[in-house]
Amino acid sequence: MAWSDWAGEVEVEPSIYAADFARLGEQLGALVEAGARVFHFDAGDGHFIPEITIGPVVIASISPLVHAWGAALDCHLMVEEPERHFASVAEAGGDSVTFHAETCADPARAIAAARALGLGVGVAFSPDTSVEEAAAAAEGADLVLCMSIHPGYSGQSFMPEAAARIARLRVLVPEETRVQVDGGINGDTVGLARDAGADLLVAGSAVFWHDDPARAYRKLSESVREPARG
Numbered sequence: 217m218a219w220s221d222w223a224g225e226v227e228v229e230p231s232i233y234a235a236d237f238a239r240l241g242e243q244l245g246a247l248v249e250a251g252a253r254v255f256h257f258d259a260g261d262g263h264f265i266p267e268i269t270i271g272p273v274v275i276a277s278i279s280p281l282v283h284a285w286g287a288a289l290d291c292h293l294m295v296e297e298p299e300r301h302f303a304s305v306a307e308a309g310g311d312s313v314t315f316h317a318e319t320c321a322d323p324a325r326a327i328a329a330a331r332a333l334g335l336g337v338g339v340a341f342s343p344d345t346s347v348e349e350a351a352a353a354a355e356g357a358d359l360v361l362c363m364s365i366h367p368g369y370s371g372q373s374f375m376p377e378a379a380a381r382i383a384r385l386r387v388l389v390p391e392e393t394r395v396q397v398d399g400g401i402n403g404d405t406v407g408l409a410r411d412a413g414a415d416l417l418v419a420g421s422a423v424f425w426h427d428d429p430a431r432a433y434r435k436l437s438e439s440v441r442e443p444a445r446g
Protein backbone atom coordinates (compact mmCIF):
# COMPACT_ATOMS: atom_id res chain seq x y z
CA MET A 217 0.00 0.00 0.00
CA ALA A 218 1.28 3.45 -0.86
CA TRP A 219 0.69 6.80 0.77
CA SER A 220 -1.64 7.75 -2.08
CA ASP A 221 -3.92 4.85 -1.02
CA TRP A 222 -4.46 6.03 2.53
CA ALA A 223 -3.62 9.70 2.93
CA GLY A 224 -5.92 12.55 1.98
CA GLU A 225 -4.71 15.79 0.46
CA VAL A 226 -4.10 17.19 3.93
CA GLU A 227 -3.75 15.05 7.05
CA VAL A 228 -3.46 15.96 10.69
CA GLU A 229 -1.61 12.97 12.15
CA PRO A 230 -1.91 12.34 15.90
CA SER A 231 1.53 11.47 17.28
CA ILE A 232 1.10 8.41 19.48
CA TYR A 233 4.24 9.25 21.48
CA ALA A 234 2.16 11.79 23.42
CA ALA A 235 -0.69 9.35 24.19
CA ASP A 236 -1.74 7.90 27.53
CA PHE A 237 -0.41 4.37 27.04
CA ALA A 238 -2.71 2.91 29.67
CA ARG A 239 -5.61 3.90 27.40
CA LEU A 240 -4.00 3.67 23.98
CA GLY A 241 -6.57 1.59 22.07
CA GLU A 242 -9.46 3.65 23.43
CA GLN A 243 -7.76 6.96 22.56
CA LEU A 244 -6.93 5.83 19.01
CA GLY A 245 -10.51 4.63 18.47
CA ALA A 246 -11.89 7.99 19.57
CA LEU A 247 -9.49 9.77 17.20
CA VAL A 248 -10.59 7.62 14.26
CA GLU A 249 -14.18 8.61 15.06
CA ALA A 250 -13.02 12.23 15.04
CA GLY A 251 -11.61 11.74 11.54
CA ALA A 252 -7.96 10.68 12.01
CA ARG A 253 -6.77 8.36 9.24
CA VAL A 254 -2.99 8.34 9.66
CA PHE A 255 -1.25 7.89 13.00
CA HIS A 256 2.33 8.99 13.52
CA PHE A 257 4.45 6.52 15.52
CA ASP A 258 7.82 7.60 16.95
CA ALA A 259 10.54 5.04 17.53
CA GLY A 260 13.66 6.38 19.29
CA ASP A 261 16.72 4.34 20.24
CA GLY A 262 18.51 6.34 22.94
CA HIS A 263 21.37 6.99 20.48
CA PHE A 264 20.20 9.12 17.57
CA ILE A 265 18.00 10.83 20.12
CA PRO A 266 18.70 10.58 23.85
CA GLU A 267 15.25 9.15 24.54
CA ILE A 268 14.09 5.55 24.23
CA THR A 269 10.52 5.70 22.99
CA ILE A 270 8.29 2.93 21.61
CA GLY A 271 8.91 0.25 19.02
CA PRO A 272 7.60 -2.72 17.03
CA VAL A 273 5.92 -4.53 19.96
CA VAL A 274 3.61 -1.55 20.36
CA ILE A 275 3.03 -1.42 16.60
CA ALA A 276 2.05 -5.10 16.73
CA SER A 277 -0.50 -4.42 19.51
CA ILE A 278 -2.25 -1.57 17.74
CA SER A 279 -1.88 -2.31 14.02
CA PRO A 280 -4.78 -4.83 13.82
CA LEU A 281 -7.11 -2.22 15.37
CA VAL A 282 -5.77 0.64 13.29
CA HIS A 283 -6.12 -1.33 10.05
CA ALA A 284 -9.60 -2.60 10.95
CA TRP A 285 -10.62 1.05 11.31
CA GLY A 286 -9.23 1.81 7.84
CA ALA A 287 -6.34 3.87 9.22
CA ALA A 288 -2.57 3.59 8.80
CA LEU A 289 0.63 3.79 10.84
CA ASP A 290 3.33 6.20 9.70
CA CYS A 291 6.49 5.21 11.59
CA HIS A 292 9.13 7.88 12.25
CA LEU A 293 12.42 6.16 13.04
CA MET A 294 14.64 8.39 15.18
CA VAL A 295 17.28 5.67 15.31
CA GLU A 296 20.79 4.93 14.08
CA GLU A 297 21.05 2.32 11.33
CA PRO A 298 17.34 2.56 10.53
CA GLU A 299 17.46 -0.10 7.81
CA ARG A 300 18.07 -2.72 10.48
CA HIS A 301 14.52 -2.13 11.73
CA PHE A 302 12.48 -1.95 8.53
CA ALA A 303 11.60 -5.66 8.51
CA SER A 304 10.43 -5.70 12.15
CA VAL A 305 8.30 -2.60 11.56
CA ALA A 306 6.75 -4.21 8.47
CA GLU A 307 6.10 -7.52 10.27
CA ALA A 308 4.49 -5.68 13.20
CA GLY A 309 2.07 -3.97 10.79
CA GLY A 310 3.64 -0.57 10.20
CA ASP A 311 2.60 0.94 6.87
CA SER A 312 5.45 3.37 6.25
CA VAL A 313 8.91 4.13 7.60
CA THR A 314 10.54 7.55 7.71
CA PHE A 315 14.25 7.49 8.47
CA HIS A 316 16.55 10.43 9.19
CA ALA A 317 18.89 11.65 6.44
CA GLU A 318 21.51 12.16 9.19
CA THR A 319 21.57 8.42 9.90
CA CYS A 320 21.88 7.08 6.41
CA ALA A 321 24.89 7.03 4.10
CA ASP A 322 22.93 5.62 1.16
CA PRO A 323 19.34 6.90 1.24
CA ALA A 324 18.52 5.47 -2.19
CA ARG A 325 19.36 1.99 -0.94
CA ALA A 326 17.27 2.48 2.21
CA ILE A 327 14.31 3.73 0.14
CA ALA A 328 14.56 0.64 -2.08
CA ALA A 329 14.80 -1.63 0.98
CA ALA A 330 11.63 -0.14 2.47
CA ARG A 331 9.77 -0.50 -0.81
CA ALA A 332 10.89 -4.13 -1.16
CA LEU A 333 9.08 -4.80 2.15
CA GLY A 334 5.91 -3.14 0.86
CA LEU A 335 6.34 -0.09 3.07
CA GLY A 336 5.76 3.54 2.21
CA VAL A 337 8.90 5.57 2.80
CA GLY A 338 9.93 9.01 3.92
CA VAL A 339 13.12 10.90 4.70
CA ALA A 340 13.26 13.16 7.76
CA PHE A 341 15.75 15.88 8.58
CA SER A 342 16.60 17.75 11.75
CA PRO A 343 16.87 21.54 12.18
CA ASP A 344 20.68 21.53 11.74
CA THR A 345 20.59 19.70 8.39
CA SER A 346 20.47 21.67 5.16
CA VAL A 347 17.22 21.62 3.23
CA GLU A 348 19.11 20.98 -0.02
CA GLU A 349 20.79 17.91 1.43
CA ALA A 350 17.46 16.59 2.69
CA ALA A 351 15.71 17.17 -0.64
CA ALA A 352 18.47 15.28 -2.45
CA ALA A 353 18.30 12.38 0.04
CA ALA A 354 14.52 12.16 -0.40
CA GLU A 355 14.64 11.51 -4.13
CA GLY A 356 12.14 8.71 -4.81
CA ALA A 357 10.56 8.83 -1.32
CA ASP A 358 6.85 9.39 -0.71
CA LEU A 359 7.42 12.14 1.81
CA VAL A 360 10.02 14.40 3.28
CA LEU A 361 9.71 15.34 6.93
CA CYS A 362 10.93 18.74 8.05
CA MET A 363 11.45 18.67 11.82
CA SER A 364 10.30 21.87 13.46
CA ILE A 365 11.90 20.88 16.79
CA HIS A 366 15.06 18.98 17.68
CA PRO A 367 13.79 15.39 17.57
CA GLY A 368 13.38 13.77 20.97
CA TYR A 369 10.13 14.35 22.77
CA SER A 370 6.65 15.83 22.57
CA GLY A 371 5.68 19.22 23.96
CA GLN A 372 8.47 21.40 22.53
CA SER A 373 7.78 24.72 20.78
CA PHE A 374 7.67 25.09 16.99
CA MET A 375 10.91 26.67 15.77
CA PRO A 376 9.77 29.70 13.72
CA GLU A 377 12.58 29.25 11.16
CA ALA A 378 10.96 25.95 10.16
CA ALA A 379 8.37 27.82 8.08
CA ALA A 380 11.01 29.14 5.65
CA ARG A 381 12.66 25.71 5.53
CA ILE A 382 9.34 24.07 4.60
CA ALA A 383 8.77 26.65 1.87
CA ARG A 384 12.24 26.03 0.42
CA LEU A 385 11.72 22.30 0.58
CA ARG A 386 8.36 22.53 -1.17
CA VAL A 387 9.95 24.02 -4.27
CA LEU A 388 12.92 21.63 -4.22
CA VAL A 389 11.01 18.35 -4.17
CA PRO A 390 8.63 17.13 -6.89
CA GLU A 391 4.98 18.04 -6.55
CA GLU A 392 3.95 14.46 -5.79
CA THR A 393 6.30 14.27 -2.78
CA ARG A 394 4.38 14.97 0.41
CA VAL A 395 5.84 17.51 2.81
CA GLN A 396 5.40 16.62 6.46
CA VAL A 397 6.08 18.77 9.51
CA ASP A 398 6.63 17.44 13.03
CA GLY A 399 7.12 19.38 16.24
CA GLY A 400 5.14 22.03 18.05
CA ILE A 401 2.13 21.94 15.72
CA ASN A 402 -0.96 23.38 17.41
CA GLY A 403 -3.73 25.86 16.68
CA ASP A 404 -1.26 28.75 16.67
CA THR A 405 1.38 27.21 14.39
CA VAL A 406 -0.51 24.94 12.02
CA GLY A 407 -1.41 27.83 9.71
CA LEU A 408 2.26 28.81 9.33
CA ALA A 409 3.20 25.25 8.38
CA ARG A 410 0.26 24.94 5.95
CA ASP A 411 0.94 28.28 4.30
CA ALA A 412 4.59 27.28 3.89
CA GLY A 413 3.51 24.16 1.99
CA ALA A 414 3.25 21.27 4.49
CA ASP A 415 0.35 18.88 3.90
CA LEU A 416 1.04 16.19 6.52
CA LEU A 417 0.83 17.81 9.94
CA VAL A 418 1.97 15.77 12.94
CA ALA A 419 0.54 16.79 16.30
CA GLY A 420 1.38 15.12 19.62
CA SER A 421 0.80 17.27 22.68
CA ALA A 422 -1.78 19.45 20.90
CA VAL A 423 -3.99 16.36 20.57
CA PHE A 424 -3.20 14.05 23.47
CA TRP A 425 -2.36 16.43 26.29
CA HIS A 426 -6.00 17.40 26.61
CA ASP A 427 -8.85 15.93 28.63
CA ASP A 428 -10.62 15.09 25.38
CA PRO A 429 -8.08 14.26 22.62
CA ALA A 430 -10.83 13.63 20.05
CA ARG A 431 -12.23 17.09 20.61
CA ALA A 432 -8.76 18.64 20.40
CA TYR A 433 -8.14 16.70 17.17
CA ARG A 434 -11.42 17.88 15.63
CA LYS A 435 -10.70 21.48 16.50
CA LEU A 436 -7.20 21.33 15.05
CA SER A 437 -8.31 19.66 11.82
CA GLU A 438 -11.14 22.13 11.39
CA SER A 439 -8.68 25.01 11.68
CA VAL A 440 -6.59 23.37 8.92
CA ARG A 441 -9.57 23.19 6.60
CA GLU A 442 -10.03 26.94 6.77
CA PRO A 443 -8.54 28.67 3.69
CA ALA A 444 -4.95 29.91 3.95
CA ARG A 445 -4.72 33.48 5.18
CA GLY A 446 -3.44 36.37 3.15
Ligand code: DX5
Binds near residue numbers: 367398
Ligand atom coordinates in the same frame (compact mmCIF):
# COMPACT_ATOMS: atom_id res chain seq x y z
C1 DX5 B 1 9.43 14.09 18.73
C2 DX5 B 1 8.51 13.37 17.78
C3 DX5 B 1 7.19 14.00 17.59
C4 DX5 B 1 6.42 14.36 18.84
C5 DX5 B 1 5.70 15.63 18.48
O1 DX5 B 1 10.71 14.19 18.25
O2 DX5 B 1 9.10 13.17 16.52
O3 DX5 B 1 6.37 13.31 16.66
O4 DX5 B 1 5.51 13.42 19.33
O5 DX5 B 1 5.07 16.15 19.58
P1 DX5 B 1 4.52 17.65 19.60
O6 DX5 B 1 3.45 17.74 18.55
O7 DX5 B 1 4.01 17.78 21.00
O8 DX5 B 1 5.68 18.55 19.31
Ligand code: ZN
Binds near residue numbers: 256257258292398
Ligand atom coordinates in the same frame (compact mmCIF):
# COMPACT_ATOMS: atom_id res chain seq x y z
ZN1 ZN C 1 7.79 12.22 15.03
